[in-house]
Amino acid sequence: MAKTILAVDDSGSLRQMVAFSLKAAGYDVVQAVDGQDGLNKAKEKTVDLVLTDQNMPIMDGLTLIKNLRELGSYQKVPILMLTTESSDEMKAKGKAAGANGWLVKPFDPKRLIEVVQKVIGS
Amino acid sequence: MEIKTLPIAELRKLLAAVSDHGKQHLIEVEADLLQTTYLLSEAIEKLSTSFTAVHEAVCEQQQVLDALVAKYAIEKPVLEKLETFKSKIGEEVNVAVTSLQFQDLTSQLIARTIKRVNGLKDLLHEVESHSNEMDPSHEHEEIVKFLEEISNSLQVGSHALSGGLRRSVGQKDMATGEIDLF
Numbered sequence: 001m002a003k004t005i006l007a008v009d010d011s012g013s014l015r016q017m018v019a020f021s022l023k024a025a026g027y028d029v030v031q032a033v034d035g036q037d038g039l040n041k042a043k044e045k046t047v048d049l050v051l052t053d054q055n056m057p058i059m060d061g062l063t064l065i066k067n068l069r070e071l072g073s074y075q076k077v078p079i080l081m082l083t084t085e086s087s088d089e090m091k092a093k094g095k096a097a098g099a100n101g102w103l104v105k106p107f108d109p110k111r112l113i114e115v116v117q118k119v120i121g122s
Numbered sequence: 123m124e125i126k127t128l129p130i131a132e133l134r135k136l137l138a139a140v141s142d143h144g145k146q147h148l149i150e151v152e153a154d155l156l157q158t159t160y161l162l163s164e165a166i167e168k169l170s171t172s173f174t175a176v177h178e179a180v181c182e183q184q185q186v187l188d189a190l191v192a193k194y195a196i197e198k199p200v201l202e203k204l205e206t207f208k209s210k211i212g213e214e215v216n217v218a219v220t221s222l223q224f225q226d227l228t229s230q231l232i233a234r235t236i237k238r239v240n241g242l243k244d245l246l247h248e249v250e251s252h253s254n255e256m257d258p259s260h261e262h263e264e265i266v267k268f269l270e271e272i273s274n275s276l277q278v279g280s281h282a283l284s285g286g287l288r289r290s291v292g293q294k295d296m297a298t299g300e301i302d303l304f
Contacts, residue, residue, distance in 0.1 A: 009226075011225065013170055013226060014225075017223055020219065021219055054290075055230065085290055086293075086300065091302060094304075095304045101301065102301070103299065105293070105299055108219075109219045111298060115303070119303070
């Protein structure tokens with residue numbers, strides 16, 4: 001059974017490229033348009049990996065991670081940030097919030113898949 | 123010409139004109155930025171749709187080729203050529219997926235620029251709004267107060283502009299970003 005990844009980003013084109021890349025590698029993808037939408041969808045079905053942007057309306061990525069880590073079912077689910085932000089300060093905040101990795105946009109599909117496979121397997 | 127009194131009225135007129143003129147320019151800048159945003163949004167939507175459709179067609183074409191290769195005896199040089207094409211297509215697809223993320227970066231930069239334009243408009247509005255009547259018998263004190271008010275408003279506005287608009291996009295090109303696993 002294919003593993004499911006929740007992709008959270010307010011940019012439709014970015015979500016489309018993430019979904020395209022992950023589906024091509026055999027993963028199922030659930031998409032969310034902001035942190036709140038991501039949190040709602042994560043509660044509906046526990047996914048194998050969360051890939052989230054940082055700067056989004058309504059709820060940002062760091063807040064989403066903090067909320068997810070408070071849910072029992074998401075305490076050990078890998079969460080990766082995929083964002084334009086690249087400062088050490090933001091990465092430290094991400095790590096403190098509970099992120100397992102930080103990917104700076106734009107992403108290369110091949111490298112994204114390598115990271116995802118490393119984190120959750122094929 | 124001897125000036126017996128401070129040209130306060132002229133100063134106010136000048137500041138009002140500068141403010142008005144500046145705001146007109148900024149309104150045009152904002153309109154152009156919004157138009158650019160719409161054009162980029164439409165472009166990325168069409169590019170993404172076309173890209174996905176081309177990729178699906180290429181995948182189906184590859185399936186047909188694979189079936190033909192399995193059914194018929196194809197010469198080795200032809201098979202090698204097909205593999206080279208397949209590999210080349212894969213590499214170009216990766217480059218396209220990376221490049222098609224441009225709109226996410228540009229939309230953030232444009233949104234930040236529009237916020238700065240609006241911040242400047244607010245500052246110019248502040249310059250224009252300090253137009254209360256002055257007491258002619260206290261001209262010097264009044265103009266000092268007037269200039270202090272404008273200065274304070276500009277300081278508050280500048281602080282708000284620099285504080286609330288952290289730079290979230292530092293990318294100078296579309297090269298792929300770094301990856302850190304914690």
